[in-house]
Amino acid sequence: MTSDDIEIRHLTKRYRGGAYDRPALQDIDLEIPHRRFVSLIGPSGCGKSTLLRVMAGLTVPDHGRVSLFGRTPREMCRRKAIGLVPQTPALLPWLNVRQNIALPTLVNRRRGTSHESTDDLLRAVGLEDSAHRYPHQLSGGMSQRVAIARALGLRPDVLLMDEPFSALDEFTREALRMQLLELWQRRATTVVFVTHSVHEAVVLSDRIVVMSARPGRIHDVLDVDLPRPREREVVSDSRTHEVEGRVRASLRSAWSSGINPTELVAP
Template structure:
């Protein structure tokens, strides 16, 4: 095991009662260098979120090994070195925005030693004027920005994001993608990001991992050679569309395992 990367080797995961010939994940190999932004994309049910939860230490696997920067997922999670942003923001309704963002630094010592200023984080996601508001007073996009700021606040070694923008409208989604990139470029955190959107995967990532239909496997690993930082000009340019076509071509072959094109959206 090495301390400069995430390594998944021969990973298999089956759920009790499921078809034993079609586990959620089968013989998955994946390597993610520290500091990279990597997206997982593939048909619904291909095991993207399951893989994310295994790397997070939230689920056990059946065979294979998982190393997160030279440690186990469980130890990294216990050390508060892993952040998680799910589809739902999961904010505390009785705490205002600022206290939600500062919560991790107030409840664990590791975060308190290396945490970011919550006011700076709120400025970076454009919510400085909402610091004293409560979650019920915010739009869906604003709540998700709070959740992202909170996750970055502890400066996690690894940030796991499970379709965090899937419930948002297209305009809000695109704005949040750029804000996320701004935070990531400042923090240099390793990000593993699950999405169904080809454009989102290409816009955000250094690498796109295409997974095949169940049983989930790594079908292809594609590098994204767009320059950074990625402003609106970069993510609307012709090179982005060429890369999108490459990802879609890879997904076409992944669909042969049984996925339907409607499982993926072209955003």
């Protein structure tokens, strides 16, 4: 690995409070190559979101270190180099689509942070005709597209996505997967993507990280040897099903260490 990559070493995190003491992550070692799309998959409560929050600089680990392209998460936050897309879009209800997307740019303009124009972002996520709508006027898929565009606005070096499509119906989810792939293939930003869907992880990713049950550990790391760019045909490609089989086999192996595969959803 080089300073252009993400490197996580011996990362441990516990949540404590009074008599409450719960392990979340234990001795995580992980390498994420620069400009790759990497998915984290595992059962609920295995620490996927906690790991994402540590990488985002929102949670401090008890032990270990995280290096994002040779910098700490805190340094990357100061540089506005991390984009975060949560499970729920968290749009400001009093701002319209254009204003929600433009907000990070407006806040950071005086600092000279490099950014994309709001018009470019609206076009990128197909919301040019909805620029003046407010959050209550948007569907779930449209709201999530606003959140993605907002996260991309400052041209982050790494985009962290925490199950951004989990609340959507499968038709909308499939459309957004393809749109996300198109955006990523144009920008080649490093993406770390949390999901419970084996199919989603395979269609999107260069690499899939299988995590074991609490406390979260790295059980397996699988490379996805499907060609890019990936079009809609990849969904039904026999090679995709073969890779899904490898991932499910890894999950079954992890199950013997405590994972319950019924917690992992099918597409």
